[in-house]
Amino acid sequence: MEFCDECGKMMKTDGDRWVCPNGHEKLRNEASEATMTTTQGQEQSSAVDMSDVDDAEIGPTTTVQCPNPDCDNDRARYEMKQIRSADESETRFFTCTECGQKWREDDH
The missing domain is CATH 2.20.25.10 (N-terminal domain of TfIIb)
Structure with a gap:
């Protein structure tokens, strides 16, 4: 997740750039993005069976x-x-x- 340095809004990726809703842009940095945590692949969850728990x-x-x-x-x-x-x-x-x-x- 990246936030705009100009207005503070959350930015989205657009090719090799980050773009905020107000139109501000900055180049993406592959090294810093490698340290970001994503929720991709975490969409599925399952119920926990507590029936056998004392x-x-x-x-x-x-x-x-x-x-x-x-x-x-x-x-x-x-x-x-x-x-x-x-x-x-x-x-x-x-x-x-x-x-x-x-x-x-x-x-x-």
Whole structure:
């Protein structure tokens, strides 16, 4: 991927040149293009079969009450993600091990 030095837009190849949507051009450099990562050949993906995986192998669990009123389970798998700015605490995402209900908790 190449970006235009003049306007910053993404450029496309046109023969031996890079061309941006605004018409700016520059010559292609074979040496620098050899180090670029492409998505060519990565279009196909397949589903992962998790049917033979033990729940304990999927991720950590914790004791927490499921919010589903029809479920009285107190175990859930969890993961923590930083979805706000770095000076904010992480958000905890839970999935009930019994009914599959998903919910999240934020520190306020």
